[in-house]
Amino acid sequence: MDEVTRIPVGGERPYDVLVGRGLLEEPLRLLPGADRVAVLHAAPLKGLADTLATRLQAAGVAPLLVEVPDAEAGKRIDVAADCWDRLGAAGFTRTDAVVGVGGGAVTDLAGFVAACWLRGVRWVPVATSLLGMVDAAVGGKTGINTAAGKNLVGAFHPPAGVVCDLATLDSLPPADLAAGMAEVVKCGFIADPVILDLVERDRAAALDPTGAVARELIERAIRVKAAVVAGDLRESGVREVLNYGHTLAHAIEKAEGFRWRHGDAVAVGLVYAASLARLAGRLDAATADRHRAAVAALGLPTGYRADAWPELLAAMRVDKKARGSTLRFVVLDGLARPAILEGPDDALLRAAYDEVAQP
Numbered sequence: 337m338d339e340v341t342r343i344p345v346g347g348e349r350p351y352d353v354l355v356g357r358g359l360l361e362e363p364l365r366l367l368p369g370a371d372r373v374a375v376l377h378a379a380p381l382k383g384l385a386d387t388l389a390t391r392l393q394a395a396g397v398a399p400l401l402v403e404v405p406d407a408e409a410g411k412r413i414d415v416a417a418d419c420w421d422r423l424g425a426a427g428f429t430r431t432d433a434v435v436g437v438g439g440g441a442v443t444d445l446a447g448f449v450a451a452c453w454l455r456g457v458r459w460v461p462v463a464t465s466l467l468g469m470v471d472a473a474v475g476g477k478t479g480i481n482t483a484a485g486k487n488l489v490g491a492f493h494p495p496a497g498v499v500c501d502l503a504t505l506d507s508l509p510p511a512d513l514a515a516g517m518a519e520v521v522k523c524g525f526i527a528d529p530v531i532l533d534l535v536e537r538d539r540a541a542a543l544d545p546t547g548a549v550a551r552e553l554i555e556r557a558i559r560v561k562a563a564v565v566a567g568d569l570r571e572s573g574v575r576e577v578l579n580y581g582h583t584l585a586h587a588i589e590k591a592e593g594f595r596w597r598h599g600d601a602v603a604v605g606l607v608y609a610a611s612l613a614r615l616a617g618r619l620d621a622a623t624a625d626r627h628r629a630a631v632a633a634l635g636l637p638t639g640y641r642a643d644a645w646p647e648l649l650a651a652m653r654v655d656k657k658a659r660g661s662t663l664r665f666v667v668l669d670g671l672a673r674p675a676i677l678e679g680p681d682d683a684l685l686r687a688a689y690d691e692v693a694q695p
């Protein structure tokens with residue numbers, strides 16, 4: 337095992353995010369006293385889930401392997417219900433626990449299953465995608481999608497700890513690695529511009545999961561998220577900054593029937609949010625342009641269908657940051673100066689969309 341970085345996440349239920357290689361023993365250590373542990377996973381991570389189950393068994397803990405549909409197909413209420421049926425059949429009690437092994441979709445589902453079972457049992461995300469490590473597994477937001485939109489049902493349920501085994505990234509498809517970089521870059525814009533310098537200096541190094549640059553980016557992004565959620569687990573204020581780029585992103589995901597990568601949608605959402613802030617007179621053109629350049633350099637999409645605007649606007653109206661009929665967007669007043677744009681009018685929203693609209 338190489339060096340392990342331990343990043344504390346403070347707040348009412350503190351825990352650590354562990355970053356390193358060869359961390360598969362950690363879920364056991366993080367869940368003392370559990371007699372049974374459900375290991376939720378999708379097909380691509382079956383091998384890792386099996387290995388974890390073997391280790392649990394060897395330690396005297398009964399593993400329950402639960403395979404769920406991959407990616408967003410798993411973030412559904414019927415899938416969660418199947419998981420609860422499995423826990424019930426296996427007699428899971430309040431001292432038992434759930435581990436989610438996979439990308440952000442599986443860990444969001446696993447956390448939600450744990451949050452609701454017996455009104456809350458312990459859980460540990462073993463994040464295997466870049467996006468999961470830097471974002472989804474950290475912070476205690478869990479949930480599923482509904483017909484009305486992305487993540488509209490869920491719970492705040494902090495994990496017992498977060499495991500980011502960098503070795504798992506070796507098998508992550510390049511497109512998913514790039515998608516994860518959208519959230520890393522988001523952290524750069526809202527809080528840590530060194531992230532942007534690193535990505536702009538050497539894009540290939542940023543996208544090489546075995547290298548030191550990628551590890552620095554991962555740890556920097558986790559620290560940004562940890563600092564934010566420590567003070568506002570339930571998103572009553574400052575946590576909203578982590579939603580930068582997400583108002584349009586979630587609308588695009590809904591328009592695509594949840595078949596787009598979340599990070600791809602966030603990439604477009606970041607470019608849109610920067611245009612919105614510039615057109616609202618809040619952000620300078622150079623910083624706005626930096627969004628499009630960073631996203632494009634990572635090979636991520638910078639635009640979306642022009643004709644989709646009416647349905648995107650309708651979807652944005654049920655964004656969780658909206659208050660009644662007032663839309664609220666996270667914008668930048670400058671680099672690393674996130675703020676809220678309250679109630680922008682439809683003409684401004686449309687003008688910004690014209691800057692990302694594609695035929």
Ligand SMILES: NC(=O)c1ccc[n+]([C@@H]2O[C@H](COP(=O)([O-])OP(=O)(O)OC[C@H]3O[C@@H](n4cnc5c(N)ncnc54)[C@H](O)[C@@H]3O)[C@@H](O)[C@H]2O)c1
Nearest residue numbers: 380407439440441464465467468471472477504507508598
């Ligand atoms: N809870 C939060 O705070 C939070 C934050 C950000 C994103 N999210 C959610 O996370 C999800 C996106 O996460 P994601 O980008 O990881 O997508 P994902 O979970 O859909 O994973 C993408 C693909 O990569 C595969 N995969 C994952 N790890 C792999 C590995 N090591 N080797 C091979 N294949 C691997 C998955 O099986 C899947 O096919 C979205 O649902 C998003 O809403 C949640």
Ligand SMILES: O=C(O)C(=O)C[C@@H](O)[C@H](O)[C@H](O)COP(=O)(O)O
Nearest residue numbers: 471475477486487575578579582656
């Ligand atoms: O952790 C948060 O808070 C975030 O907003 C992080 C986002 O990257 C993430 O996609 C999150 O799932 C979005 O939350 P939602 O409440 O807008 O669904």
Ligand SMILES: [Zn+2]
Nearest residue numbers: 519582598602
């Ligand atoms: Zn996100």
